[in-house]
Amino acid sequence: MKLYASSASPFVRKVRISALELGLAERIEELAVSLSPVNPHAGVREHNPLGKIPALITDTGEALYDSAVICEYLDALAGGERLYPAKGPARWRALRRQALADGITDAAVLVRYEQAARPAALRWPEWIDGQWLKVRSALDALEGESLEGPFDIGAISVACALGYIDLRFGEERWRERRPRLAAWLAGLSDRPSVAATRPS
Numbered sequence: 001m002k003l004y005a006s007s008a009s010p011f012v013r014k015v016r017i018s019a020l021e022l023g024l025a026e027r028i029e030e031l032a033v034s035l036s037p038v039n040p041h042a043g044v045r046e047h048n049p050l051g052k053i054p055a056l057i058t059d060t061g062e063a064l065y066d067s068a069v070i071c072e073y074l075d076a077l078a079g080g081e082r083l084y085p086a087k088g089p090a091r092w093r094a095l096r097r098q099a100l101a102d103g104i105t106d107a108a109v110l111v112r113y114e115q116a117a118r119p120a121a122l123r124w125p126e127w128i129d130g131q132w133l134k135v136r137s138a139l140d141a142l143e144g145e146s147l148e149g150p151f152d153i154g155a156i157s158v159a160c161a162l163g164y165i166d167l168r169f170g171e172e173r174w175r176e177r178r179p180r181l182a183a184w185l186a187g188l189s190d191r192p193s194v195a196a197t198r199p200s
């Protein structure tokens with residue numbers, strides 16, 4: 001399998017952690033790319049018309065995206081029901097938590113593009129504030145949940161969202177008002193899949 005990837009991408013990190021957890025990492029060859037909405041990558045666009053990473057090319061040549069689909073595909077390849085609970089409340093909790101965490105990451109990535117890619121004269125502070133409202137509200141919601149339990153796709157997605165905020169927005173100091181979430185993330189720091197994929 002081939003994976004269009006970049007080292008700082010939080011969505012690619014979801015796939016990397018999932019592959020390591022499932023024992024599939026060695027079957028994936030990474031194709032490193034650099035892209036943004038104003039700097040699209042032709043190879044990625046050929047396989048994913050949205051021009052986004054992660055995009056996976058399976059061994060039969062089929063392209064899969066986005067991160068949620070790729071992670072569920074890898075889970076199925078490894079026998080199924082390891083990262084994606086099959087049914088019942090555990091499934092809906094994991095999927096809902098993945099949606100919440102990916103929403104945090106989506107909003108944070110948009111802020112990053114706004115600040116790093118958009119010309120200063122075109123920036124819109126209220127729009128950035130609107131993205132931060134989503135991020136902070138979602139972090140508050142996670143602080144109110146118990147994240148203890150299996151390291152499923154919901155937990156993986158939360159770890160990647162928090163890792164991305166630490167990478168790009170250290171000044172946010174999200175831990176100050178969210179001690180439970182902070183302790184949960186700290187408890188994961190030695191987990192091999194998390195440690196091996198930490199962005200630098």
Ligand code: GSF
Nearest residue numbers: 009010011036037052053054066067109
């Ligand atoms: C989001 C992927 C994404 O925004 C997923 O895979 O879950 N819903 C998708 N990827 C970014 C890179 S990143 O910040 O992880 C991307 O490819 N951006 C390029 C663009 O044109 O938006």
